[in-house]
Amino acid sequence: xxxxxxxxxxxxxxxxxxxxxxxxxxxxxxxxxxxxxxxxxxxxxxxxxxxxxxxxxxxxxxxxxxxxxxxxx
Numbered sequence: 001x002x003x004x005x006x007x008x009x010x011x012x013x014x015x016x017x018x019x020x021x022x023x024x025x026x027x028x029x030x031x032x033x034x035x036x037x038x039x040x041x042x043x044x045x046x047x048x049x050x051x052x053x054x055x056x057x058x059x060x061x062x063x064x065x066x067x068x069x070x071x072x073x
Contacts (some may be wrong), residue, residue: 001029003055005038010048027057 001024008014022041024034035050 001034001055002058003034003038004053005035006051006053007038007044008048008051009044010046015044021058029055031055 001022002019003022004016004018005020006014006016017038022037024037029037031052034052034055038044038050039047
């Protein structure tokens with residue numbers, strides 16, 4: 001699954017994801033379930049509203065994120 005989303009926090013601030021790649025089971029998922037998975041997988045405490053602005057199923061090998069990127073200090 002590739003998606004764009006914004007998670008607002010109940011204590012202020014937010015995080016945004018653009019073209020974020022997340023492994024899911026199956027071929028279909030609701031935006032509500034995706035929001036639950038995002039909050040749980042990222043262990044986002046004090047998460048408030050989650051807004052999903054784009055989502056699409058991407059099968060393994062259909063994306064270009066397979067090349068590891070070096071970590072820079």
